[in-house]
Amino acid sequence: MYKILMVDDDFEVLQINKKFFEEKECEVRICNKPAEAMDIVQKFKPDxxxxxxxxxxxxxxxxxxKIRVKTDVPILFLSGKVSEDDKVEGFEAGGDDYIEKPYSLREVYMRIVANIRRNSHKNTGRNNSLVIDLGQFSLDKEKHKLFYEDEEIxxxxxxxxxxxxxxxxxxxxxxxxxxGVRLWGTYIESDRRNVMVNVSRLRKKIQDKTGVDNLIETVWSKGYKLIKHN
Structure with a gap:
């Protein structure tokens, strides 16, 4: 049984969503007053x-x-604000997923499950025993950190x-x-924008810190490729 907290000022939407997720045997708390959400997070301890x-x-x-300071559980945005800047701000704020309205509740549930499982798997440390060597770059799987030579990005x-x-x-x-499937557990064509936003943001952080602008190459109309730097 998953514990889900939903925060939205539209109480009718909350009630509809709550009923759906309870039918999936989830324990659900709803909150239509954002100022009260932090207290619920601390007491309810949602997944x-x-x-x-x-x-x-x-x-x-x-x-x-504010929530991210207290917990690392998955946070999913459900929003009608769907520009690239909106999504960038959501991910920068600490969100794990950004789902555009109108949405399918079935899809939202799939994404909830995928994010919870991924977070649980990450916290078990089952695949955190190695450092991936990328030449000048390295990825520490134990600390969940990216390094350029000896400096963290x-x-x-x-x-x-x-x-x-x-x-x-x-x-x-x-x-x-x-x-998309790796990051969110499911993929529809509109998710391409989410992928592009995350790659663009990651590239910028790498370039701003190191000056390297070709670690992640675009494969035209298909996806991306990481180039190992010796």
Whole structure:
């Protein structure tokens, strides 16, 4: 049984979603007052949190940042704000997924399950025993960190997951769909934008820190390829 917290100022939407997820045998808490969400997070200890973006008093991005200080459970945005800048802000705030409205509740549930399982797997340390050597770059699977020589490049959890997948397949072409399935457990064509946003953000952090602008190459109309730097 998964414990899910949903935060949205639309109480009717919360009730509909709550009924659906309870039919999936989830334990659900709903909150239509964002200012009260932090207290629920601390007491309820959810396995996954769903956030709307446009809410009074505290917007979803700000609330996500506050929650992220307290817990590393998956946070999924459900929003009608769907520009690239909106998604970048959501991922920068610490979100693990960004789902556009209108959405399928069945798909949302699949993404919830995939993110919870991935987070649980990551925390068990079952695949955290090695450092992936990428020449000048390295990925520490135990510490979940990316390094350029001996200097850390600060990246988010989702950026780490992306970097890990590309690093495990260095010098191989990886499709948008393969990346989407790895990061979110499912993929539809609109997810291509989410993949592109995350890659763009990861590239910028790498370039800003190291000056290297060709670690992750675009494979035109197909996906990406990480180039190992000796």
């Amino acid at each position: 996954c949190i769903l956030l709307d973006v446009m809410m009074p008093e505290i917007d979803g991005y700000t609330l996500c940042r 600060i990246i988010s959890n989702k950026e780490y997951d992306l970097m890990l997948f590309l690093a495990e397949n260095a010098n191989k072409e990886i499709t948008f769909e393969e990346i």
